[in-house]
Amino acid sequence: MKNGSEVRVRPARNVRGSVQLPGDKSISHRYAMLAGIAEGPSRLENYSTGADCASTLGCMRSLGVQWEKKDGGVVEVQGSGLSLNAPVAPLDCGNSGSTMRMLSGIVAGQQFMSEMVGDESLSRRPMKRVIAPLTAMGAQIASQDGNPPLRITGGALRAIDYKMPVASAQVKSCLLFAGLFADGETTIEEPLRTRDHGEVALRSFGAQLETRSSGPGSIVRIRGGQRLKGIEARVPGDLSSAAFFLCAAALFPGSQLTIPSLLMNPTRARLLDILMQMGLRISVTQLEQIQGEMVGSLQVEGAGLKGATIAAGDSAALIDEIPVLAAIAPYTEQGIEVRDAKELRVKESDRIASMATNLRLMGAQVEEREDGLKIPGGQKLRGAELDSFGDHRIAMAFAVAALRAEGDTLIRGAESAAISYPAFFETLEALTER
Numbered sequence: 300m301k302n303g304s305e306v307r308v309r310p311a312r313n314v315r316g317s318v319q320l321p322g323d324k325s326i327s328h329r330y331a332m333l334a335g336i337a338e339g340p341s342r343l344e345n346y347s348t349g350a351d352c353a354s355t356l357g358c359m360r361s362l363g364v365q366w367e368k369k370d371g372g373v374v375e376v377q378g379s380g381l382s383l384n385a386p387v388a389p390l391d392c393g394n395s396g397s398t399m400r401m402l403s404g405i406v407a408g409q410q411f412m413s414e415m416v417g418d419e420s421l422s423r424r425p426m427k428r429v430i431a432p433l434t435a436m437g438a439q440i441a442s443q444d445g446n447p448p449l450r451i452t453g454g455a456l457r458a459i460d461y462k463m464p465v466a467s468a469q470v471k472s473c474l475l476f477a478g479l480f481a482d483g484e485t486t487i488e489e490p491l492r493t494r495d496h497g498e499v500a501l502r503s504f505g506a507q508l509e510t511r512s513s514g515p516g517s518i519v520r521i522r523g524g525q526r527l528k529g530i531e532a533r534v535p536g537d538l539s540s541a542a543f544f545l546c547a548a549a550l551f552p553g554s555q556l557t558i559p560s561l562l563m564n565p566t567r568a569r570l571l572d573i574l575m576q577m578g579l580r581i582s583v584t585q586l587e588q589i590q591g592e593m594v595g596s597l598q599v600e601g602a603g604l605k606g607a608t609i610a611a612g613d614s615a616a617l618i619d620e621i622p623v624l625a626a627i628a629p630y631t632e633q634g635i636e637v638r639d640a641k642e643l644r645v646k647e648s649d650r651i652a653s654m655a656t657n658l659r660l661m662g663a664q665v666e667e668r669e670d671g672l673k674i675p676g677g678q679k680l681r682g683a684e685l686d687s688f689g690d691h692r693i694a695m696a697f698a699v700a701a702l703r704a705e706g707d708t709l710i711r712g713a714e715s716a717a718i719s720y721p722a723f724f725e726t727l728e729a730l731t732e733r
C-alpha cells in the first residue's frame with residue numbers, strides 16, 4: 300500500500316476461518332540482533348513480515364552482518380561475533396522504537412560511533428530511558444534533548460545495578476544486550492513484569508543469566524564477556540497481531556476462529572485471560588516450547604461480551620493490545636476502563652488521544668484521562684472517516700471497531716498497518732462473513 304492509502308471497512312455478520320500469523324515482532328527483532336552478534340550461522344523461520352523488523356535487519360547489515368532472505372519467511376544470518384563494523388551511514392530505524400532502543404545497547408559496546416535515526420514519529424519518542432543507563436555504563440550519547448537522532452560513541456562498558464524507572468521490555472533488553480559487553484555483572488530491576496523475550500532469546504543463544512521475581516516486577520543479572528552461538532528457530536505467530544482477530548471474533552456470538560502456532564508466552568498472554576473473562580471462549584491445544592517460547596493452537600468461539608478494567612500490571616502486560624480493546628469497548632455490556640497506561644501517550648502516536656478521537660468520530664462517548672480512558676458499554680457506533688495517525692495499531696484497531704458499526708468506515712493512512720502486519724486488511728477481509 301502506498302502512503303496516504305485509504306481502506307473501506309464494511310460491517311460484518313461474523314468472523315470465521317483459520318489464520319496463521321507471521322512471526323512475533325518482539326521476538327523477531329531480538330533474534331535478528333542476537334544472531335548478528337552470535338558466532339556461526341542462524342536460521343530464523345517465520346520471521347516477522349513487518350517493516351519494523353526489516354528496519355532491524357537493515358541496521359544489522361549496515362553494521363556488517365550478512366544475512367539473506369529465503370522462501371517461506373526464512374532469514375539466514377551469518378553471525379559476526381561481538382564486534383561489528385563501523386557503519387558508513389546513519390542506522391535507519393524507520394518507525395521502530397524497538398530497533399533504536401534495543402540496538403543502542405549493542406552499538407554502545409562497539410569501539411566506534413554510530414548515529415541512529417528514525418522517521419518523524421520515532422524522532423518524537425523518548426530515548427532518555429536508554430541514554431541514562433547506557434551513559435552510566437560508560438557510553439557517550441548525544442541526542443536532541445533526549446530524542447533521536449542518537450550519536451552513540453561506544454567502548455569499554457562497565458556493569459551497573461540499575462532500577463528502571465519505567466516498566467519497559469525494550470529498555471530491559473537494551474541493558475541486557477549492553478551487559479554482554481560490560482566488565483562485570485549487570486543487574487536490572489524492573490518495577491512491573493514486562494515481556495521476557497530478551498531473557499528467553501539470550502538463553503537460546505547460549506548466554507547464562509539469572510532471573511527472579513521481585514514483588515510485581517523482576518530482577519535479571521547478566522555477566523559480561525559471554526559469547527553467543529547461532530540458533531535455528533521458528534518464530535511463533537505474533538500474539539499482538541492475533542489480538543485484532545480475537546477481538547473481531549469477540550464482537551459476534553457466532554464467530555469461530557482457529558489460530559495455529561501462536562505465541563503463548565505467559566508475559567504476553569494476558570489478553571487471552573481478559574478476553575475469556577469478558578466472555579470469549581478460547582481453548583488451547585498443542586502446547587509446546589520452541590527455543591524456550593511457549594507456542595499453542597487456539598480455537599475461539601464468540602459469545603457474550605462483558606466489560607473489563609485494565610490497570611497496574613495489566614496495563615504494562617497489555618500495552619500493545621489496549622488500542623483494540625478500546626475499539627471494541629463500546630460494544631461490551633459494561634464498558635472498559637483503562638488506567639495506569641500513560642506510556643500509551645508516547646507510542647507511535649499518542650494512543651490515548653488517537654483512540655478517543657476515533658471513538659468519538661464513530662459517535663461513542665469516551666472519557667479521556669491523562670493515564671487512560673473510560674469507555675461506557677452498550678453503545679452503538681456508526682461508520683466514519685478516521686485517521687490512523689500514522690500508527691499501525693490504531694489503523695488495525697479501528698478496522699475491527701468498524702465491523703460492528705452501522706455503515707462503512709474509511710481508514711486513512713491504512714498503509715501504516717505494514718509496520719507490523721502488511722497482510723492485515725486482506726486477512727481480515729478473508730475472515731469476515733457479511
Ligand code: S3P
Pocket residue numbers: 324325326397466467468469470472494618619642
Ligand atoms: C516491546 C515492548 C513494548 C511494546 C513494543 C514492543 C518489545 O514497548 O509496546 O511494541 O518488543 O520489547 P516498551 O518497552 O516501550 O513498553
